[in-house]
Amino acid sequence: MSDPRAIVAGHGAFAEGMLSAIEQITGRSDVFLGVTNSDLSTRDVEQLMRKRIEASGAQVVFTDLPAGSCTMAARRIQRDRPDVSVVTGVNLAALLDFVFGSDAGAADAVQHAAKKGREALAVTGVPRGA
């Protein structure tokens, strides 16, 4: 076990759900810290996220939606913390890749995880009536 290396932030129980899935698949609950924006103002989301980043030393923030208030908060934090990377539109595949890839260094791991996340999004079959 080690210090968390990234924040997962999103709407509702998005982060909680992702962290639960990661724990089930990998047994690792030490890589990420979760943040939810539920019922919080933009300012409060930013304060909460900033606290988590400073307390953990995490330099990566994964968020669920480009327009979401978590993404806005993370981008505001980047103004005085340009060493923090923000990845929006994250999915489970990307986070799982980061779990195993981030030991070597966050910079490469972020790019690799984003690539894996994009590759994992696929459509099979054709809905009836299409």
Add this chain to the structure above:
Amino acid sequence: MALELYRIDDRLIHGQVVVGWGQPLDLRFIVLVDDEVASSDWEQELYRMGVPADMDVYFDHVDDAVHNLERYQQDSRSGLLLTGDIDTMTRLVDATGAIGNVNLGGIHHRQGRTQRLRYVFLTRDEEGQLRALAERGVSVSAQDVPAARPIPLAEMLDGEGHR
């Protein structure tokens, strides 16, 4: 078409606005009325980043929005006007006399405010401002997302809150 919703939301552009309302209303433009954001290129870039490429965002100072409102209302596309606080919306209503409905989408906890709904917290002064809007004939209701029931102002302020 034209402006479908006049919303007060201290998070300004975020998921509920862009996706939650944006999809069902087929929003093609957002008018963000906020003096601070309208004065900051950086803030504008931040909000524009979160919006799909086929959706326009107009950043107006309050005075500009007063001047431009009629044009936005006559736009053939579907749009949403957004302010971050009650003061700004009240100024728009007073100066134009052309806003008949106001949606409370998110006014969050701050010292001195009392919780009225999960997503609406108000000071006594803010309650007074909203009541004054209603007395001038503006229909004020709280509704965070389209699938939720709109809660009329009187119902929301009835009782001691904390619901």
